Amino acid sequence: xxxxxxxxxxxxxxxxxxxxxxxxxxxxxxxxxxxxxxxxxxxxxxxxxxxxxxxxxxxxxxxxxxxxxxxxxxxxxxxxxxxxxxxxxxxxxxxxxxxxxxxxxxxxxxxxxxxxxxxxxxxxxxxxxxxxxxxxxxxxxxxxxxxxxxxxxxxxxxxxxxxxxxxxxxxxxxxxxxxxxxxxxxxxxxxxxxxxxxxxxxxxxxxxxxxxxxxxxxxxxxxxxxxxxxxxxxxxxxxxxxxxxxxxxxxxxxxxxxxxxxxxxxxxxxxxxxxxxxxxxxxxxxxxxxxxxxxxxxxxxxxxxxxxxxxxxxxxxxxxxxxxxxxxxxxxxxxxxxxxxxxxxxxxxxxxxxxxxxxxxxxxxxxxxxxxxxxxxxxxxxxxxxxxxxxxxxxxxxxxxxxxxxxxxxxxxxxxxxxxxxxxxxxxxxxxxxxxxxxxxxxxxxxxxxxxxxxxxxx
Amino acid sequence: xxxxxxxxxxxxxxxxxxxxxxxxxxxxxxxxxxxxxxxxxxxxxxxxxxxxxxxxxxxxxxxxxxxxxxxxxxxxxxxxxxxxxxxxxxxxxxxxxxxxxxxxxxxxxxxxxxxxxxxxxxxxxxxxxxxxxxxxxxxxxxxxxxxxxxxxxxxxxxxxxxxxxxxxxxxxxxxxxxxxxxxxxxxxxxxxxxxxxxxxxxxxxxxx
Numbered sequence: 204x205x206x207x208x209x210x211x212x213x214x215x216x217x218x219x220x221x222x223x224x225x226x227x228x229x230x231x232x233x234x235x236x237x238x239x240x241x242x243x244x245x246x247x248x249x250x251x252x253x254x255x256x257x258x259x260x261x262x263x264x265x266x267x268x269x270x271x272x273x274x275x276x277x278x279x280x281x282x283x284x285x286x287x288x289x290x291x292x293x294x295x296x297x298x299x300x301x302x303x304x305x306x307x308x309x310x311x312x313x314x315x316x317x318x319x320x321x322x323x324x325x326x327x328x329x330x331x332x333x334x335x336x337x338x339x340x341x342x343x344x345x346x347x348x349x350x351x352x353x354x355x356x357x358x359x360x361x362x363x364x365x366x367x368x369x370x371x372x373x374x375x376x377x378x379x380x381x382x383x384x385x386x387x388x389x390x391x392x393x394x395x396x397x398x399x400x401x402x403x404x405x406x407x408x409x410x411x412x413x414x415x416x417x418x419x420x421x422x423x424x425x426x427x428x429x430x431x432x433x434x435x436x437x438x439x440x441x442x443x444x445x446x447x448x449x450x451x452x453x454x455x456x457x458x459x460x461x462x463x464x465x466x467x468x469x470x471x472x473x474x475x476x477x478x479x480x481x482x483x484x485x486x487x488x489x490x491x492x493x494x495x496x497x498x499x500x501x502x503x504x505x506x507x508x509x510x511x512x513x514x515x516x517x518x519x520x521x522x523x524x525x526x527x528x529x530x531x532x533x534x535x536x537x538x539x540x541x542x543x544x545x546x547x548x549x550x551x552x553x554x555x556x557x558x559x560x561x562x563x564x565x566x567x568x569x570x571x572x573x574x575x576x577x578x579x580x581x582x583x584x585x586x587x588x589x590x591x592x593x594x595x596x597x598x599x600x601x602x603x604x605x606x607x608x609x610x611x612x613x614x615x616x617x618x619x620x621x622x623x624x625x626x627x628x629x630x631x632x633x634x635x636x637x638x639x640x641x642x643x644x645x646x647x648x649x650x651x652x653x654x655x656x657x658x659x660x661x662x
Numbered sequence: 663x664x665x666x667x668x669x670x671x672x673x674x675x676x677x678x679x680x681x682x683x684x685x686x687x688x689x690x691x692x693x694x695x696x697x698x699x700x701x702x703x704x705x706x707x708x709x710x711x712x713x714x715x716x717x718x719x720x721x722x723x724x725x726x727x728x729x730x731x732x733x734x735x736x737x738x739x740x741x742x743x744x745x746x747x748x749x750x751x752x753x754x755x756x757x758x759x760x761x762x763x764x765x766x767x768x769x770x771x772x773x774x775x776x777x778x779x780x781x782x783x784x785x786x787x788x789x790x791x792x793x794x795x796x797x798x799x800x801x802x803x804x805x806x807x808x809x810x811x812x813x814x815x816x817x818x819x820x821x822x823x824x825x826x827x828x829x830x831x832x833x834x835x836x837x838x839x840x841x842x843x844x845x846x847x848x849x850x851x852x853x854x855x856x857x858x859x860x861x862x863x864x865x866x867x868x869x870x
Contacts, residue, residue: 252861285852286681298745298784326858328844329681336692336729337741337785339798342832350837359842367857368844372679373836377688378728380783394687394713396726413682413849456747456788463789501746501784531788533747547749551783557726 215442218450219426220466222310229344231351234312240357242429246320247365254324258428260436262448266302267292267383267421268500268529270517277325279408280416287416289322289330290407291425292388296335296380297500298551299531302452302464303422307334307341310426311348315358315371317425320432322369325418329370331392336376345373380555384611385419386411387557398559399611423452423530444470447516451527453477457534458491459484470516474498474506477515478534491536495627499528501548502616504603504650505623524603524649541628542635546574548620556613563614566597570617577635584638587625591644594618602647622651663698664708672835673712679838681846683713691724695829700731728782736771736778738816739828740764741795744781747788756792757781759806763813776817796821797828 222228222237234240246254259274280287291314295303306314318330332349334342349371352358360368379397381387386400389412404410411417427449431439440448447470454464455477465483467476478484478496487493495505504525506513513519520527535544553571558564570593573586583589591601598605598615601622605615625632626646633640646652665673673693677686690712694705701724703717710717724730742760744753757768760779764772768781787793790802794809801812815821826833847853 250860251858283852283854285854286847286849295786296784299747299788300784301786301788304786323857326855328855329846335786336727336831337795337798339831340800343834346832346834346836350834353838353842356842359838360844365857366860368855370679370838370844370846374685375689375692375831376727377691377730379726391688392685393682394684394715394723396723415849454789456791457750462791497746533750533788535750539750544746544749547744547746551745554783 215450215468217466218430218439219306219310219313219423219452220464222313223305225309228309229311229348231312231348231355234310238433239312239429240316242432243316243319243323243357244363246323246432247363247367251324251326254320254432257431257436258324261427261431261439262436262446263424263427263431263439264447264517265421266423266427266451266530268297268502270527273420273424276406276408276420277321277418279406280325280418281409284416285326286329287325287327287418288412289318289325289327290385290388290392290412290417290419291318291330291332291422292383292385292419293332293334293338293341293422294376294383294388295338295422295529296383297502297529297531298548299454299456299497299533300500300529301454301456302530304335304338304341305464306422306426306452307338308344311341311345312352313426313429314345314422315348315352317428318371319358319362319369320428321418321420321425323367327418328368329372331372331374331412333374333376333382333388333392336378342373342375349373379557380551381557381611381613384613387611388419389417396557398557401610442468443516444514445516446470446518447527451515451530453515453530453532455484455532455534457496458488458536458539459486459534460488461485467515470514472515473512474515474532475511477532478511484534487534487536489536491538494535494537494539495541495623496535497531497533497620499526500531501533501551502526502612502619503528504619504648505627506650507627507653509653510650521604522649524651524653526604541624541631542574542577545620545624546571546578549574549617552613552617560609560611560614562597562608563617566593566614567617569593570621577632582636584636586636587629587632588639588643590621591625591642591646594621595644600645600647601651603649603651605648622646622648626651663702663704665694665697665705669693669697670712673709677713679846681849684715687713687715687720687723688727691720691727691730692829692831695730696831697829699827699829700734734771734775735828736776737828738776738796738825739778739780739798741780741782741785741798742768743783743785743787743791743793745784747784748791748793751791753792756794756804756806756809760809760813763810777813796825798831799825
């Protein structure tokens with residue numbers, strides 16, 4: 204295991220992005236040339252239980268957003284109940300997130316191999332690869348890769364002349380963020396509107412697709428499996444720190460000189476490295492000052508200058524009151540209008556609310572309308588506290604992790620951008636309203652109340 | 663319009679991959695949109711027959727998803743992202759530029775039926791902001807000059823290679839050869855997959 208002295212200088216092999224620079228990395232021929240399907244071959248020499256043990260030993264956290272350990276999730280399948288299904292969540296839609304699409308477009312066979320290893324370990328004979336509808340190129344690359352893999356005997360009946368058989372069905376979404384929620388994904392795969400299911404049952408591993416045991420894993424999570432099968436769980440867990448092992452993809456976008464998707468050692472690299480490091484974000488655009496950054500997708504509470512030295516480690520980021528979520532880091536410089544930025548993220552949640560739960564359906568659109576009228580010059584004196592009062596109704600006490608009044612976390616997610624921006628940049632908000640100058644609604648989340656508002660720029 | 667004979671065969675093949683016919687509903691809606699450019703009532707009724715649900719259920723599903731268009735749209739559906747990462751890098755200005763250039767507001771179609779313009783949520787090209795899609799094909803770090811050229815090219819029919827007609831998603835179809843299929847088991851048939859028995863018989867010889 205790594206110790207506290209681990210630094211980013213240590214040579215870390217790219218695990219999931221090793222073929223991104225190859226112009227033909229998506230073809231079977233190139234994949235086989237570069238070690239492709241060796242992980243599957245190795246896995247087939249082991250027992251399924253042993254493969255599952257290796258994944259558990261790797262401490263591979265789910266890379267979709269919730270960060271649940273993949274090996275543990277697999278273990279929730281009730282024994283003796285078949286068929287079990289594997290559903291791949293390729294419905295990447297969290298604002299700022301841009302990694303699963305690249306994995307599907309540039310290295311589709313790696314994902315397919317990862318799926319096969321998971322199916323072998325769990326005992327799945329039919330898997331569904333659910334790809335976001337808007338990602339036409341990813342669908343083409345995956346269709347081509349699956350056709351090649353079927354023809355070459357890597358997918359289908361008697362894989363590599365063994366007793367292991369699995370069909371992989373490519374399935375398309377049709378444009379709905381909420382379908383990234385795993386029970387909504389299953390509804391969608393059953394041909395329904397993508398509404399999250401009422402819990403319990405909490406885990407689709409118990410009752411999922413067609414009410415059968417179903418493992419839902421993210422694209423990046425599964426793309427790590429060929430490496431883990433080949434090199435062992437311990438080698439994977441040797442990289443990273445604390446509860447965050449291996450490597451992880453981060454998409455750095457917004458006001459940085461070099462926006463991009465970077466594979467870094469998980470848990471040791473800091474936000475400062477990622478934003479300012481030459482090989483990563485390379486500093487703020489035009490030499491401007493940093494105003495705020497979103498550390499893990501639109502649902503995450505914002506971070507500020509004083510958070511830059513936090514490691515990209517799930518535990519540390521959680522303790523500071525936010526999350527690494529889907530690995531989307533969005534950087535805002537001092538020229539950013541905090542009200543405008545908050546409004547745009549809120550509009551996203553208002554448009555994507557599925558409408559099943561009242562606090563989310565009504566709350567998100569009220570928030571959007573109030574912010575919009577502020578921006579349009581019609582802010583009212585009590586608007587800032589009204590925003591927070593609505594947030595408190597959607598997610599009581601405005602704390603972190605957020606409390607839920609809804610079936611899924613979409614509703615409470617809308618609170619993050621508002622509470623983050625209002626507390627830190629309160630003068631900007633009050634300036635749009637005229638009237639009240641004090642926040643009267645109690646706010647609990649640690650990241651929201653981290654420090655006095657000192658970095659705010661004039662609107 | 664119903665599916666053509668050729669597409670009915672494709673539809674049957676897709677349905678065949680799922681343990682429950684209804685699961686093919688969304689893929690078939692895409693197929694109908696590929697054939698007709700948008701979803702007609704007749705197409706939805708045909709899909710209902712094929713998967714064994716009512717036409718109202720098909721409409722219920724179709725109306726939930728953004729990509730399904732129940733009215734005709736332009737030959738080119740131009741989706742400009744204005745979500746946070748694009749907003750910070752000029753996505754809103756790009757949308758305004760296109761509104762002027764095409765003479766329409768986001769959410770509408772040019773009178774000649776060539777372009778439909780949409781103001782969309784994150785399309786997962788955040789590090790390439792501002793970005794847009796035309797018929798779901800990406801254009802990255804788009805400047806106003808580049809978008810003017812793109813509009814001219816599309817009008818002149820010059821981009822057929824990278825931008826297929828609206829409705830066409832994957833230009834490659836998945837094919838599962840009959841002799842390679844593992845076979846679909848119904849959800850109510852509780853049979854343990856054969857290789858799991860290796861857990862009992864081979865546990866002693868697990869490699870290091």
